[in-house]
Amino acid sequence: MxxxxxxxxxxxxxxxxLAVNDVHGEQALHADVAILAGHAVLPGLLGAFSRLAATDIPLLLSGGIGHSTELLKSALHTVQVNSDASSEAQLLADAAVQLCGIRADQLIIEDQSRNCGENAAFSRRALLTRELAAQRIIVIQDPLMQRRTTETFRHEWQRQGQQADFISWPVFxxxxxxxxxxxxxxxxxxxxxxxxxxxxxxxxxxxxxxxxxxxxxxxxxxxxxxxxxxxxxxxxxxxxxxxxxxxxxxxxx
Structure with missing residues (x-):
């Protein structure tokens, strides 16, 4: 090509x-929760984990086994993440703890979703199950999927009659x-x-x-x-x- x-x-x-960005420069992150949808763009993942490790914001990792799973495994192998997990969410959790010092109790794992729509639907249910009232939500995804993912989350919340402010953060x-x-x-x-x-x-x-x-x-x-x-x-x-x-x-x- x-x-x-x-x-x-x-x-x-x-x-x-596509990479719509509501977080500019090194401004402080303020949110009730951050949701990272599984993908394999390593600089975005590590950048998000590093910034969030310095906060008390809960991080929901969303992703089961999907199109990016093997790419993610390969990417994490290059930075020597030790994990035998099969789901994207658990792979990401292992990377966040091992590489960036995120506390395990800061993480929420949603490991069943297989696509962007399920990322949104299952993440919403996971927050409800934990009775986490999230009005301000940071959404993190592969930068090229960032706009569509944020729109999918917004659509799912509206479809269920819930209100929230979504902050789109592609990291770069x-x-x-x-x-x-x-x-x-x-x-x-x-x-x-x-x-x-x-x-x-x-x-x-x-x-x-x-x-x-x-x-x-x-x-x-x-x-x-x-x-x-x-x-x-x-x-x-x-x-x-x-x-x-x-x-x-x-x-x-």
């Missing part, structure tokens, strides 16, 4: 919109840069554990398709997994230009 400078510009138009916002003529993912504290480039492009393009409110999307006009999302004109234009290239469009899952 060859990315032209124009392709990179288009991808860089889309990625900050990825951008592509050219280094020695080759595209490189920038923005993270480390290059270790980032996306392969074809996966990055696939996710950027696939997430826009899912967020567009049409028959192929996840909004009310499609599958109904989230509420209506307005896609900015610049993002729509960039997505259309990228999807017009067969090699890139073929990456979309």
């Amino acid at each position: 060859i990315l032209t400078p124009q392709n990179i510009d288009h991808l860089n138009t889309i990625s900050p919109w 916002v990825p951008q592509l840069v050219l280094q020695d003529g080759q595209p490189l993912i920038a923005g993270a504290a480390s290059q270790q554990g980032l996306w392969a480039m074809d996966r990055y492009v696939s996710m950027v393009l696939g997430e826009v398709r899912r967020l567009r409110d049409d028959k192929e999307g996840y909004g009310p006009l499609g599958l109904g997994f989230i509420g209506h999302v307005d896609v900015p004109h610049a993002v729509e234009h960039a997505w259309q230009r990228l999807m017009a290239e067969p090699e890139l469009a073929a990456l979309v899952r």
Whole structure:
């Protein structure tokens, strides 16, 4: 796969919109609970754990066995996490305790969800079971899935007649840069554990398709997994230009 400078510009138009960020710089984290949905982007995971370890905010880890489980196992192996867990939530719990010093009693484990919708539904139930009245909730996910995940949580709470303020925190916002003529993912504290480039492009393009409110999307006009999302004109234009290239469009899952 060859990315032209124009392709990179288009991808860089889309990625900050996907990685919607309500936590800027090193501002203090204030929330009743943080929910981290299972994924395998190592700099985001370790960045979240490190910041949250310095707080008393409960951290709910959500994830059973899904699309990212094997990727997560591989990523944690590279940083020598010792775990024989099978679920993403327990793998993440072991990483949080071993690498970042998070207290085990700060963690809530939800290890049954298999997708984004179940992350939201099962996390809500886990909070209810613990009678944790959460009005301000930080949502953490793979940065490229951050907007859709936050919208999914918001939709689930509204569907159940509950109110909460959701703070979207991708930990970092990825951008592509050219280094020695080759595209490189920038923005993270480390290059270790980032996306392969074809996966990055696939996710950027696939997430826009899912967020567009049409028959192929996840909004009310499609599958109904989230509420209506307005896609900015610049993002729509960039997505259309990228999807017009067969090699890139073929990456979309």
